[in-house]
Amino acid sequence: MSERVDRLTAKMTAIGHAADEALVDISALETEPCGSEVANWLPGLKEALQRIQLDCVDARYATRALRDAVPATDALQPRLL
Numbered sequence: 001m002s003e004r005v006d007r008l009t010a011k012m013t014a015i016g017h018a019a020d021e022a023l024v025d026i027s028a029l030e031t032e033p034c035g036s037e038v039a040n041w042l043p044g045l046k047e048a049l050q051r052i053q054l055d056c057v058d059a060r061y062a063t064r065a066l067r068d069a070v071p072a073t074d075a076l077q078p079r080l081l
Contacts, residue, residue, distance in 0.1 A: 001071075002070050008063050012059045015059075016052075016060065019056060
């Protein structure tokens with residue numbers, strides 16, 4: 001179980017980093033001259049990525065709490081009869 005929680009934590013971290021990197025790309029695109037069609041899409045993309053960032057913070061907090069709730073691997077486990 002703890003391995004799954006660790007993988008989940010790593011995935012949430014990776015998603016957060018990807019959103020951060022994508023926002024850097026959006027910011028770079030905003031400074032470049034582009035047509036109005038391109039400029040129309042950038043604000044919506046930026047807002048979506050900012051929501052993803054906030055959701056990732058919440059998800060990382062929840063996965064840390066989940067990790068704390070998972071019993072240690074060396075803890076005694078009840079046996080099935």
